[in-house]
Amino acid sequence: MHWTASPLSSALGAVATQVSTGGSAKASATPARPKRPLIPAVLLKFVMALSGFVLVAYLVVHMIGNLQIFWGPTAINGYAEWLRTLLEPVLGWEGFVWVVRIALLASVIGHIWAATLLALRAKRARPVKYAAGNKVKGSYTTRTMRWGGVIVLLFVIYHILDLTVGVANPVGAHLKPYENITAGFAPDRWYVTLFYVIALLAIWFHLRHGLWSAIQTLGWNSNRREKTLKAIATVFSTVLIVGFLIVPISATFGWI
Numbered sequence: 586m587h588w589t590a591s592p593l594s595s596a597l598g599a600v601a602t603q604v605s606t607g608g609s610a611k612a613s614a615t616p617a618r619p620k621r622p623l624i625p626a627v628l629l630k631f632v633m634a635l636s637g638f639v640l641v642a643y644l645v646v647h648m649i650g651n652l653q654i655f656w657g658p659t660a661i662n663g664y665a666e667w668l669r670t671l672l673e674p675v676l677g678w679e680g681f682v683w684v685v686r687i688a689l690l691a692s693v694i695g696h697i698w699a700a701t702l703l704a705l706r707a708k709r710a711r712p713v714k715y716a717a718g719n720k721v722k723g724s725y726t727t728r729t730m731r732w733g734g735v736i737v738l739l740f741v742i743y744h745i746l747d748l749t750v751g752v753a754n755p756v757g758a759h760l761k762p763y764e765n766i767t768a769g770f771a772p773d774r775w776y777v778t779l780f781y782v783i784a785l786l787a788i789w790f791h792l793r794h795g796l797w798s799a800i801q802t803l804g805w806n807s808n809r810r811e812k813t814l815k816a817i818a819t820v821f822s823t824v825l826i827v828g829f830l831i832v833p834i835s836a837t838f839g840w841i
Protein backbone atom coordinates (compact mmCIF):
# COMPACT_ATOMS: atom_id res chain seq x y z
CA MET A 586 0.00 0.00 0.00
CA HIS A 587 1.25 3.50 -0.84
CA TRP A 588 0.97 6.17 1.87
CA THR A 589 1.01 9.89 1.00
CA ALA A 590 2.72 12.33 3.35
CA SER A 591 -0.46 13.94 4.82
CA PRO A 592 -0.67 14.21 8.68
CA LEU A 593 -3.54 11.72 8.74
CA SER A 594 -1.69 9.15 6.71
CA SER A 595 1.43 9.60 8.86
CA ALA A 596 -0.62 8.84 11.95
CA LEU A 597 -2.26 5.82 10.32
CA GLY A 598 1.14 4.69 9.09
CA ALA A 599 2.53 4.84 12.62
CA VAL A 600 -0.32 2.69 13.93
CA ALA A 601 0.05 0.25 11.04
CA THR A 602 3.77 -0.09 11.75
CA GLN A 603 3.13 -0.73 15.41
CA VAL A 604 0.47 -3.34 14.71
CA SER A 605 2.55 -5.16 12.16
CA THR A 606 5.77 -5.09 14.18
CA GLY A 607 4.32 -5.21 17.68
CA GLY A 608 6.37 -2.00 18.11
CA SER A 609 7.63 -0.59 21.37
CA ALA A 610 5.60 2.64 21.00
CA LYS A 611 2.49 0.52 21.67
CA ALA A 612 2.36 1.42 25.37
CA SER A 613 1.95 5.12 24.67
CA ALA A 614 -0.48 4.72 21.73
CA THR A 615 -2.91 2.02 22.94
CA PRO A 616 -4.05 1.44 26.51
CA ALA A 617 -2.56 -1.62 28.19
CA ARG A 618 -4.94 -4.56 28.40
CA PRO A 619 -6.24 -4.72 32.01
CA LYS A 620 -4.65 -7.52 34.01
CA ARG A 621 -6.99 -10.22 35.32
CA PRO A 622 -7.10 -9.82 39.11
CA LEU A 623 -5.79 -12.71 41.20
CA ILE A 624 -8.98 -12.85 43.26
CA PRO A 625 -12.16 -12.49 41.17
CA ALA A 626 -14.59 -9.75 42.22
CA VAL A 627 -17.38 -12.28 42.55
CA LEU A 628 -15.37 -14.16 45.21
CA LEU A 629 -14.76 -10.91 47.12
CA LYS A 630 -18.48 -10.14 47.01
CA PHE A 631 -19.22 -13.63 48.24
CA VAL A 632 -16.84 -13.11 51.19
CA MET A 633 -18.61 -9.80 51.92
CA ALA A 634 -22.02 -11.47 51.87
CA LEU A 635 -21.02 -14.54 53.91
CA SER A 636 -19.15 -12.59 56.61
CA GLY A 637 -21.98 -10.03 56.67
CA PHE A 638 -24.46 -12.86 57.17
CA VAL A 639 -22.50 -14.25 60.15
CA LEU A 640 -22.35 -10.75 61.72
CA VAL A 641 -26.07 -10.13 61.16
CA ALA A 642 -26.99 -13.55 62.60
CA TYR A 643 -24.94 -12.67 65.69
CA LEU A 644 -26.70 -9.31 65.99
CA VAL A 645 -30.15 -10.91 65.85
CA VAL A 646 -29.29 -13.39 68.64
CA HIS A 647 -27.53 -10.65 70.66
CA MET A 648 -30.47 -8.26 70.40
CA ILE A 649 -32.99 -10.92 71.50
CA GLY A 650 -30.69 -11.94 74.36
CA ASN A 651 -30.40 -8.31 75.56
CA LEU A 652 -34.19 -7.98 75.81
CA GLN A 653 -34.12 -10.39 78.75
CA ILE A 654 -33.08 -7.44 80.89
CA PHE A 655 -36.80 -6.50 81.00
CA TRP A 656 -37.38 -9.75 82.96
CA GLY A 657 -34.96 -8.60 85.67
CA PRO A 658 -31.39 -9.28 86.83
CA THR A 659 -31.84 -13.03 87.35
CA ALA A 660 -33.01 -13.53 83.76
CA ILE A 661 -30.20 -11.67 81.98
CA ASN A 662 -27.39 -12.61 84.38
CA GLY A 663 -28.55 -16.24 84.19
CA TYR A 664 -28.56 -16.02 80.41
CA ALA A 665 -24.94 -14.74 80.36
CA GLU A 666 -23.93 -17.68 82.54
CA TRP A 667 -25.95 -20.20 80.52
CA LEU A 668 -24.13 -19.09 77.32
CA ARG A 669 -20.85 -20.15 78.95
CA THR A 670 -22.18 -23.64 79.64
CA LEU A 671 -23.22 -24.35 76.04
CA LEU A 672 -21.41 -27.48 74.69
CA GLU A 673 -19.45 -27.53 77.96
CA PRO A 674 -18.80 -31.32 77.92
CA VAL A 675 -17.03 -30.92 74.56
CA LEU A 676 -15.58 -27.41 74.64
CA GLY A 677 -15.31 -26.69 78.36
CA TRP A 678 -16.58 -23.64 80.30
CA GLU A 679 -16.93 -20.64 77.94
CA GLY A 680 -15.59 -22.72 75.01
CA PHE A 681 -18.69 -22.02 72.93
CA VAL A 682 -18.34 -18.28 73.56
CA TRP A 683 -14.76 -18.47 72.28
CA VAL A 684 -15.86 -20.30 69.12
CA VAL A 685 -18.34 -17.46 68.49
CA ARG A 686 -15.66 -14.82 69.20
CA ILE A 687 -13.25 -16.44 66.70
CA ALA A 688 -16.01 -16.68 64.05
CA LEU A 689 -16.87 -13.00 64.63
CA LEU A 690 -13.26 -11.88 64.40
CA ALA A 691 -12.70 -13.89 61.20
CA SER A 692 -15.89 -12.37 59.74
CA VAL A 693 -14.89 -8.81 60.64
CA ILE A 694 -11.41 -9.31 59.10
CA GLY A 695 -12.86 -10.97 55.96
CA HIS A 696 -15.50 -8.24 55.60
CA ILE A 697 -12.95 -5.39 55.85
CA TRP A 698 -10.42 -7.16 53.60
CA ALA A 699 -12.94 -7.81 50.79
CA ALA A 700 -14.45 -4.31 51.12
CA THR A 701 -11.01 -2.68 50.89
CA LEU A 702 -9.97 -4.69 47.81
CA LEU A 703 -13.28 -3.97 46.06
CA ALA A 704 -13.04 -0.25 46.89
CA LEU A 705 -9.43 -0.05 45.62
CA ARG A 706 -10.42 -1.76 42.37
CA ALA A 707 -13.36 0.59 41.87
CA LYS A 708 -11.01 3.54 42.44
CA ARG A 709 -8.46 2.20 39.95
CA ALA A 710 -11.17 1.66 37.35
CA ARG A 711 -12.05 5.37 37.57
CA PRO A 712 -8.70 7.21 37.60
CA VAL A 713 -10.24 10.61 36.81
CA LYS A 714 -11.69 12.28 39.88
CA TYR A 715 -15.21 13.71 39.79
CA ALA A 716 -15.31 17.50 39.69
CA ALA A 717 -16.54 19.14 42.92
CA GLY A 718 -20.33 19.14 43.14
CA ASN A 719 -20.56 16.40 40.56
CA LYS A 720 -20.62 13.44 42.88
CA VAL A 721 -22.68 10.53 41.69
CA LYS A 722 -24.95 8.51 43.99
CA GLY A 723 -22.63 5.51 43.93
CA SER A 724 -19.69 7.42 45.35
CA TYR A 725 -21.91 8.92 48.09
CA THR A 726 -23.09 5.47 49.14
CA THR A 727 -19.56 4.08 49.02
CA ARG A 728 -18.28 6.86 51.28
CA THR A 729 -21.22 6.39 53.68
CA MET A 730 -20.54 2.66 53.85
CA ARG A 731 -16.81 3.20 54.42
CA TRP A 732 -17.20 5.79 57.20
CA GLY A 733 -20.19 3.93 58.63
CA GLY A 734 -18.00 0.82 58.80
CA VAL A 735 -15.27 2.76 60.64
CA ILE A 736 -17.83 4.10 63.20
CA VAL A 737 -19.21 0.59 63.74
CA LEU A 738 -15.69 -0.76 64.31
CA LEU A 739 -14.83 1.99 66.84
CA PHE A 740 -18.17 1.40 68.56
CA VAL A 741 -17.54 -2.35 68.88
CA ILE A 742 -14.07 -1.73 70.40
CA TYR A 743 -15.56 0.69 72.98
CA HIS A 744 -18.53 -1.63 73.59
CA ILE A 745 -16.29 -4.62 74.40
CA LEU A 746 -14.23 -2.48 76.82
CA ASP A 747 -17.52 -1.30 78.36
CA LEU A 748 -19.65 -4.42 78.75
CA THR A 749 -17.35 -7.43 78.22
CA VAL A 750 -13.96 -6.45 79.67
CA GLY A 751 -15.58 -3.86 81.96
CA VAL A 752 -12.72 -1.33 82.07
CA ALA A 753 -14.88 1.45 80.55
CA ASN A 754 -17.85 0.67 82.83
CA PRO A 755 -18.45 2.13 86.34
CA VAL A 756 -19.25 -1.38 87.70
CA GLY A 757 -17.52 -3.71 85.22
CA ALA A 758 -18.46 -6.89 87.12
CA HIS A 759 -17.87 -10.25 85.42
CA LEU A 760 -21.09 -12.09 84.42
CA LYS A 761 -23.29 -9.29 85.80
CA PRO A 762 -24.73 -7.69 82.63
CA TYR A 763 -27.72 -6.27 84.55
CA GLU A 764 -25.51 -4.29 86.95
CA ASN A 765 -23.11 -3.26 84.15
CA ILE A 766 -25.89 -2.08 81.82
CA THR A 767 -27.88 -0.14 84.43
CA ALA A 768 -24.71 1.56 85.74
CA GLY A 769 -23.19 2.13 82.28
CA PHE A 770 -26.32 3.84 80.92
CA ALA A 771 -27.33 5.56 84.20
CA PRO A 772 -29.10 8.95 83.78
CA ASP A 773 -25.95 10.95 84.59
CA ARG A 774 -24.09 9.02 81.85
CA TRP A 775 -26.56 10.16 79.17
CA TYR A 776 -23.63 10.94 76.84
CA VAL A 777 -22.77 7.21 76.68
CA THR A 778 -26.37 6.49 75.64
CA LEU A 779 -26.13 9.28 73.06
CA PHE A 780 -22.95 7.73 71.66
CA TYR A 781 -24.73 4.36 71.42
CA VAL A 782 -27.68 6.01 69.63
CA ILE A 783 -25.35 7.61 67.05
CA ALA A 784 -23.42 4.36 66.56
CA LEU A 785 -26.65 2.37 66.18
CA LEU A 786 -27.92 4.83 63.56
CA ALA A 787 -24.66 4.27 61.65
CA ILE A 788 -25.22 0.52 62.00
CA TRP A 789 -28.78 0.98 60.68
CA PHE A 790 -27.50 2.69 57.50
CA HIS A 791 -24.70 0.18 57.07
CA LEU A 792 -26.98 -2.81 57.56
CA ARG A 793 -29.76 -1.57 55.28
CA HIS A 794 -27.38 -0.91 52.40
CA GLY A 795 -25.37 -4.06 53.08
CA LEU A 796 -28.48 -6.25 53.01
CA TRP A 797 -29.58 -4.69 49.75
CA SER A 798 -26.10 -5.19 48.20
CA ALA A 799 -26.09 -8.82 49.34
CA ILE A 800 -29.50 -9.38 47.74
CA GLN A 801 -28.13 -7.95 44.47
CA THR A 802 -24.95 -10.06 44.67
CA LEU A 803 -27.00 -13.20 45.15
CA GLY A 804 -29.10 -12.19 42.16
CA TRP A 805 -32.41 -12.31 44.03
CA ASN A 806 -33.42 -8.85 42.84
CA SER A 807 -35.56 -8.12 39.82
CA ASN A 808 -37.38 -4.98 38.71
CA ARG A 809 -40.65 -6.43 39.94
CA ARG A 810 -39.32 -7.42 43.36
CA GLU A 811 -36.96 -4.45 43.92
CA LYS A 812 -39.41 -2.37 45.97
CA THR A 813 -40.40 -5.30 48.18
CA LEU A 814 -36.82 -6.41 48.80
CA LYS A 815 -35.74 -2.85 49.65
CA ALA A 816 -38.68 -2.58 52.08
CA ILE A 817 -37.70 -5.90 53.71
CA ALA A 818 -34.07 -4.67 54.15
CA THR A 819 -35.37 -1.43 55.75
CA VAL A 820 -37.89 -3.11 58.08
CA PHE A 821 -35.39 -5.77 59.18
CA SER A 822 -32.68 -3.18 59.97
CA THR A 823 -35.17 -0.94 61.79
CA VAL A 824 -36.57 -3.73 64.00
CA LEU A 825 -33.03 -4.85 64.87
CA ILE A 826 -31.80 -1.35 65.76
CA VAL A 827 -34.93 -0.44 67.75
CA GLY A 828 -34.53 -3.74 69.64
CA PHE A 829 -30.98 -2.71 70.58
CA LEU A 830 -31.77 0.96 71.33
CA ILE A 831 -34.59 0.21 73.72
CA VAL A 832 -32.15 -1.21 76.33
CA PRO A 833 -29.75 1.76 76.86
CA ILE A 834 -32.64 4.23 76.54
CA SER A 835 -34.69 2.35 79.16
CA ALA A 836 -31.70 2.31 81.51
CA THR A 837 -31.14 6.06 81.10
CA PHE A 838 -34.82 6.81 81.78
CA GLY A 839 -34.87 4.45 84.77
CA TRP A 840 -37.38 2.00 83.28
CA ILE A 841 -35.22 -1.02 84.18
Ligand code: HEM
Nearest residue numbers: 647651665686741744745748749762766781829830832833
Ligand atom coordinates in the same frame (compact mmCIF):
# COMPACT_ATOMS: atom_id res chain seq x y z
C1 HEM B 1 -27.13 -1.13 72.28
C2 HEM B 1 -27.44 -2.18 72.93
C3 HEM B 1 -26.46 -3.25 73.35
C4 HEM B 1 -26.35 -3.74 74.60
C5 HEM B 1 -27.17 -3.34 75.82
C6 HEM B 1 -25.32 -4.76 74.57
C7 HEM B 1 -24.93 -5.51 75.65
C8 HEM B 1 -23.83 -6.35 75.69
C9 HEM B 1 -23.38 -7.06 76.85
C10 HEM B 1 -24.03 -6.99 78.22
C11 HEM B 1 -22.28 -7.78 76.50
C12 HEM B 1 -21.47 -8.72 77.37
C13 HEM B 1 -22.10 -10.07 77.26
C14 HEM B 1 -21.44 -11.11 78.11
O1 HEM B 1 -20.32 -10.92 78.54
O2 HEM B 1 -22.06 -12.16 78.28
C15 HEM B 1 -22.04 -7.51 75.09
C16 HEM B 1 -21.03 -8.07 74.35
C17 HEM B 1 -20.83 -7.82 73.02
N1 HEM B 1 -21.61 -7.07 72.19
FE1 HEM B 1 -23.21 -5.99 72.72
N2 HEM B 1 -24.82 -4.85 73.30
C18 HEM B 1 -25.49 -3.93 72.52
C19 HEM B 1 -25.28 -3.72 71.17
C20 HEM B 1 -24.31 -4.32 70.40
C21 HEM B 1 -24.08 -4.07 69.02
C22 HEM B 1 -24.91 -3.12 68.17
C23 HEM B 1 -23.03 -4.83 68.63
C24 HEM B 1 -22.36 -4.97 67.31
C25 HEM B 1 -22.39 -4.07 66.36
C26 HEM B 1 -22.60 -5.58 69.78
C27 HEM B 1 -21.54 -6.47 69.80
C28 HEM B 1 -21.07 -7.10 70.92
C29 HEM B 1 -19.87 -7.93 70.94
C30 HEM B 1 -18.97 -8.23 69.77
C31 HEM B 1 -19.73 -8.38 72.27
C32 HEM B 1 -18.60 -9.26 72.81
C33 HEM B 1 -19.08 -10.67 72.94
C34 HEM B 1 -18.03 -11.48 73.69
O3 HEM B 1 -16.89 -11.48 73.30
O4 HEM B 1 -18.37 -12.09 74.68
N3 HEM B 1 -23.40 -5.25 70.84
N4 HEM B 1 -23.01 -6.65 74.63
